[in-house]
Amino acid sequence: MDYESFYRQSIEQPEAFWAEQAQRIHWETPPTQILDQSNPPFRRWFVGGTTNLCYNAVDRHLAERAEQLALVAISSETGVTREFSYRQLHREVNTFAAVLQALDVGKGDRVVIYLPNIAEAVFAMLACARIGAIHSVVFGGFAAHNLALRIDDAQPKLLIAADAGMRGGKVIPYKPLVDAALNEASAPPPRVLLVDRGLDPQMIRVPKRDVDYAELRAKHETAEVPVVWLESNEPSYLLYTSGTTGKPKGVQRDTGGYAVAMALSIRTVFDIAPGQVMFSTSDVGWAVGHSYNVYGPLIGGATSLLYEGLPTRPDPGVWWQLCEQYGVRTMFSSPTAIRVLKKQDAHWLKDHDLSALKWLFLAGEPLDEPTAQWITDALGVPVIDNYWQTETGWPAITLMPGLDLKPTKIGSPGLPAPGYRMKVIDEGTGKEVPAGSKGVLVLEPPLPPGCLSTIWRDDDRYVYSYFSHFRELLYSSLDWAIRDADGYTFILGRTDDVINVAGHRLGTREIEESVAGHPAVAEAAVIGVKDAIKGQVPIVFATLKQDAGVAADAARGMQQCVVDQLGGVAKPSRVYVVNALPKTRSGKLLRRSLQALAEQRDPGDLSTLDDPSALDEIRRALARGP
Numbered sequence: 001m002d003y004e005s006f007y008r009q010s011i012e013q014p015e016a017f018w019a020e021q022a023q024r025i026h027w028e029t030p031p032t033q034i035l036d037q038s039n040p041p042f043r044r045w046f047v048g049g050t051t052n053l054c055y056n057a058v059d060r061h062l063a064e065r066a067e068q069l070a071l072v073a074i075s076s077e078t079g080v081t082r083e084f085s086y087r088q089l090h091r092e093v094n095t096f097a098a099v100l101q102a103l104d105v106g107k108g109d110r111v112v113i114y115l116p117n118i119a120e121a122v123f124a125m126l127a128c129a130r131i132g133a134i135h136s137v138v139f140g141g142f143a144a145h146n147l148a149l150r151i152d153d154a155q156p157k158l159l160i161a162a163d164a165g166m167r168g169g170k171v172i173p174y175k176p177l178v179d180a181a182l183n184e185a186s187a188p189p190p191r192v193l194l195v196d197r198g199l200d201p202q203m204i205r206v207p208k209r210d211v212d213y214a215e216l217r218a219k220h221e222t223a224e225v226p227v228v229w230l231e232s233n234e235p236s237y238l239l240y241t242s243g244t245t246g247k248p249k250g251v252q253r254d255t256g257g258y259a260v261a262m263a264l265s266i267r268t269v270f271d272i273a274p275g276q277v278m279f280s281t282s283d284v285g286w287a288v289g290h291s292y293n294v295y296g297p298l299i300g301g302a303t304s305l306l307y308e309g310l311p312t313r314p315d316p317g318v319w320w321q322l323c324e325q326y327g328v329r330t331m332f333s334s335p336t337a338i339r340v341l342k343k344q345d346a347h348w349l350k351d352h353d354l355s356a357l358k359w360l361f362l363a364g365e366p367l368d369e370p371t372a373q374w375i376t377d378a379l380g381v382p383v384i385d386n387y388w389q390t391e392t393g394w395p396a397i398t399l400m401p402g403l404d405l406k407p408t409k410i411g412s413p414g415l416p417a418p419g420y421r422m423k424v425i426d427e428g429t430g431k432e433v434p435a436g437s438k439g440v441l442v443l444e445p446p447l448p449p450g451c452l453s454t455i456w457r458d459d460d461r462y463v464y465s466y467f468s469h470f471r472e473l474l475y476s477s478l479d480w481a482i483r484d485a486d487g488y489t490f491i492l493g494r495t496d497d498v499i500n501v502a503g504h505r506l507g508t509r510e511i512e513e514s515v516a517g518h519p520a521v522a523e524a525a526v527i528g529v530k531d532a533i534k535g536q537v538p539i540v541f542a543t544l545k546q547d548a549g550v551a552a553d554a555a556r557g558m559q560q561c562v563v564d565q566l567g568g569v570a571k572p573s574r575v576y577v578v579n580a581l582p583k584t585r586s587g588k589l590l591r592r593s594l595q596a597l598a599e600q601r602d603p604g605d606l607s608t609l610d611d612p613s614a615l616d617e618i619r620r621a622l623a624r625g626p
């Protein structure tokens with residue numbers, strides 16, 4: 001099937017198209033209505049149909065692939081690898097579901113999962129899905145305050161946590177964070193189920209509230225827990241956005257639409273057929289982890305690799321060694337992770353037999369050309385940028401090598417995925433801009449299956465966050481984009497990231513891209529700061545590669561790169577060389593906080609900031625001067 005006709009059908013005859021795609025999953029009872037749009041901007045897919053995510057991800061494969069590997073959980077931190085066939089996964093999930101039931105968790109109850117990237121996180125998610133409980137996975141690395149906010153939002157009956165995670169060889173106890181979060185939270189206190197990895201012998205248990213998973217697991221080793229069938233639009237899980245632009249939003253996902261989107265995308269976007277191997281380097285706590293470490297590959301009958309650890313430990317070849325060992329066909333990572341590797345020598349990648357590897361997908365942030373070029377050369381496989389959001393749950397702009405691979409254009413994630421009706425419009429007039437012009441990316445309703453149903457317990461915030469920016473009812477998260485004459489979309493950053501220099505509108509992305517072209521630069525963040533004469537001027541914060549030479553020379557070189565490529569108007573007025581850039585836990589540059597500090601304002605909501613010392617360093621750099 002070629003992309004054009006596939007996409008055209010999804011837009012011109014959405015109901016027929018999605019009715020056909022729905023055949024990819026098991027429905028216990030088929031839907032009675034494909035699409036209900038009677039209450040815009042809400043929409044409901046596959047109304048009346050009942051299904052279950054866990055059944056589609058696990059039980060459904062037992063007949064044909066019980067002995068095939070379903071999940072491989074690798075920890076380069078503990079040095080332990082655990083492999084689970086579909087039969088073993090089914091066993092573990094049934095046991096976990098029985099434990100949930102023993103703790104009185106049932107349909108509609110919320111379960112907060114605060115675990116590192118280990119197999120139990122996957123068992124817990126699938127067990128919730130099996131019994132219709134709503135999971136809310138909180139990235140196991142968030143501080144107590146973030147956890148408390150999410151506990152208060154979800155009001156869970158149960159919180160599942162580990163004694164500790166590990167990062168860079170250091171044990172990070174989780175349990176004290178759990179206790180602090182429960183102290184801070186005002187929601188009724190949930191029970192706490194502890195997965196004790198034996199990493200923190202000092203772990204303290206609170207009697208009556210805390211219970212050990214291992215103990216309950218032993219009691220339910222042979223339990224069979226029937227699947228609870230859910231109506232397609234009943235919620236499956238909650239998941240928060242990264243908080244790059246402000247307070248994170250609690251995305252609510254449905255059941256049937258999401259299952260269909262996963263079954264469709266794993267095959268046609270990620271080119272993974274049953275029995276093939278997918279390695280997503282994400283944490284299960286992010287949207288990519290939910291969709292392409294857990295639900296996508298498992299619904300697709302594939303083998304999913306889950307990885308706890310850094311990309312550079314024990315050495316920068318660790319991911320590529322895994323690709324070789326397991327015959328990974330499709331790998332999924334982020335530009336941020338590749339920039340970490342780019343600081344190292346490319347031989348770490350080249351030393352491995354990557355003949356099984358067909359595609360590297362990258363998402364989450366704009367993929368700059370130097371990074372794309374470096375990784376393409378190092379791996380020798382096509383690198384596919386794909387654009388999406390926690391809200392969409394699966395790629396919205398991508399190429400689809402599972403159908404046919406259209407030519408890649410560096411700097412663009414490509415073409416709209418099936419069901420996404422996309423336009424680039426003028427912020428002021430709301431009219432579509434001509435090809436090649438900059439504007440705001442919007443989606444016309446209906447959003448395809450898989451996208452968020454609403455914001456958890458806050459329909460009003462759903463409407464005003466996404467649908468209130470323009471006169472027409474259009475979905476937008478305010479990303480800035482250009483669509484070229486071939487229909488390829490280039491993402492320029494967020495509308496807040498636009499820099500207005502003496503009337504010229506420049507995307508931070510364009511300037512970052514030229515700065516990153518300087519050979520000494522590992523990573524760069526560009527922001528606009530107020531300027532009495534020009535309105536705004538760009539300034540740069542950059543980290544350098546190892547052995548990059550003198551910082552001041554590099555800084556001058558970066559300015560020259562921008563002048564050469566974008567002209568004098570875009571020339572950064574200052575360049576600060578630093579050791580780390582402030583990022584969200586999901587690896588996104590916190591430009592709004594950089595800008596606030598540079599303009600001597602409050603840096604805003606920092607609840608998702610990864611490393612507070614990075615901001616301190618920015619403060620010092622600003623005080624010291626470039």
Ligand code: ATP
Nearest residue numbers: 241242243244245364365366386387388389390491
């Ligand atoms: P918040 O919504 O809380 O401010 P966030 O938007 O960063 O945080 P996510 O859902 O994790 O939360 O990220 C989605 C955003 O990431 C997109 O709206 C876009 O700005 C950016 N993004 C994702 N993939 C790409 C890509 N391939 N190219 C460019 N930008 C991307």
Ligand code: MG
Nearest residue numbers: 241245389477
């Ligand atoms: Mg967003």
